[in-house]
Amino acid sequence: PLTTIQTHNYQIHHISLGSHTGTHIDAPSHFIPNSLTIDQIPLDQLIGPVVLIDLSKHIVRPRQRIVWNDIIKQCDEKDLKPGVIVVICTGWYERWGTQEYFDHPYLMEDVAKGLIERGIRAVAVDMLNPDETVLEGEGENGFKFHQVFLGAGGVIVENITNLKSLIGLQNVHISLLPLKLEGVDGSPLRAIA
Amino acid sequence: PLTTIQTHNYQIHHISLGSHTGTHIDAPSHFIPNSLTIDQIPLDQLIGPVVLIDLSKHIVRPRQRIVWNDIIKQCDEKDLKPGVIVVICTGWYERWGTQEYFDHPYLMEDVAKGLIERGIRAVAVDMLNPDETVLEGEGENGFKFHQVFLGAGGVIVENITNLKSLIGLQNVHISLLPLKLEGVDGSPLRAIA
Structure with missing residues (x-):
């Protein structure tokens, strides 16, 4: 804390973290020179209907490669259209805090x-990284993955959690709003669906 | 930046800010010992229908005191009910970045x-502080104000901007989701209505 209630009547913390x-x-x-920073991304790219790709029963091996065929087998391909937010559930978020978390599928x-x-133009994954770590x-x-997706103006949300709670739900919308940090390449955010 | 695209292929920033x-x-x-921290606030307290109190045409003097009577004159009192989020527009946000910003009404x-x-249990103001600075x-x-409102389990959003764009709109909902910072007394957030 920077101040405490005892000495200043109110408590303030200093927050220090990576983007x-x-x-x-x-x-x-984050990867593309002279491209959009976090404060420049249109908010309507970050709120929208979810297409959930549930790989949690299929892709459970460490460092498993996920290919396009794996994705389209787990959804109705006609749902993959402009404006939707693709959310990829591998279940790997359950390993958060363990060494195994780094051996995620990609x-x-x-x-x-x-x-x-x-x-x-927006994808969320329950892993540290859509590429291999x-x-x-x-x-x-x-x-x-980063280079192609971000290079086309897309955004990637990483380390999203609790995705299994969305499995089987219909008409889910998600909100992935970052802080408005001028000129910065990423931001922590509070995701809700 | 902590890394740059030139040297590491990707750019990361360090973020350092007050809570x-x-x-x-x-x-x-922030004010009440042994009370809820930011990660413990129920999210449904932070998303809801707005009752906008537009004082921007009436309360424009520096350090003007705003009393309950000023509030109820600018709304339909029956709209003030559990679950709504009261948003107080003084227009003071337009002075952001100037010395005058500190002389806000309160x-x-x-x-x-x-x-x-x-x-x-949630109020948002377009000023630095609901109390005098x-x-x-x-x-x-x-x-x-802080002590009474936070003391009753309420939360206060400060420095909200662009409130004049909400004047005259009906059925506005607002989202005021903070980062999930464990044990911390406040958080920057991205507000949308």
């Missing part, structure tokens, strides 16, 4: 391309 | 009591 801490959003400028480049081709440097596929 | 920076919410624990204790008596220490009325 990609906890549940957060990646702006295009999305191949064809998933980014498939979503972009269908006009989708390695201790040093990059995985074999680098940051291709 | 009461910009548009933000005060949790009860709410007297009877406003806090009137709202609490009607079951209202003085350079050193406290104003003549201290922090009574």
Whole structure:
């Protein structure tokens, strides 16, 4: 705390965190030079109807690669259209706080391309990273999902939790509003559906 | 930035701010010992129908005191009921970034009591502070609005902007979701209506 109720009548904390801490959003400028920062993303890109891709029963292996075919098998392809927010539930969020959390499944480049081709500009994942996380440097596929999806003006929400509670629900809408941090490449956010 | 695209392929910023920076919410624990912190506030207290109190044409003097009678003259008293979010538009947000911003109008204790008596537990103001802001220490009325309203389990959103765009609209709902910062007394937030 910066102040306490005992000494100042009120309590204030100092908050110090990375722009990609906890549940957060990646702006295009996280990977793409001279692209949109977090304060410049239109809010209507961040609120919308959900297409939930439930992979939690199918993709449970560490570092499993998720390809476009895995996605379209778990949804009605005609639902993948401009304005929807694709939410990918691997169930990996249940490993938050463990070493296993870093060994999450990851999305191949064809998933980014498939979503972009269908006009989708927002995706949320219950993992640390849609690309592979390695201790040093990059995985074999680098940051291709980030580069393709953010490169097309998309945004990615990472570390979203409690997705299993959405399975089976109809007409779910989600809100993924970041703080308005000028010039910054990402922001923690409070997601609700 | 902590990393740059040139050197690391991606850019990350470090964010450092007070828990009461910009548009933000005060949790009860901002003033009340052993009370709710920001992560403990039920989300349904933070999303709801708006009762807009437009004082922007009436209360325009620096350090003007706003009393309960000013509030009920600008609304239909039967709209003040549990679950609504009272949004007080003084127009003072237009002075953001100037010295005058500190000389904002402020709410007297009877406003806090009137709202609490009607079951209202969330209020948003377009000012730095619902109580008087003085350079050193406290104003003549201290922090009574904070103490009474937070003391009854209410939350206060400060520095909200663009309220004039809501004047005259019907059936406005507002969302005031803070970050889920464990044990903290307040949080910046992105407000939408």
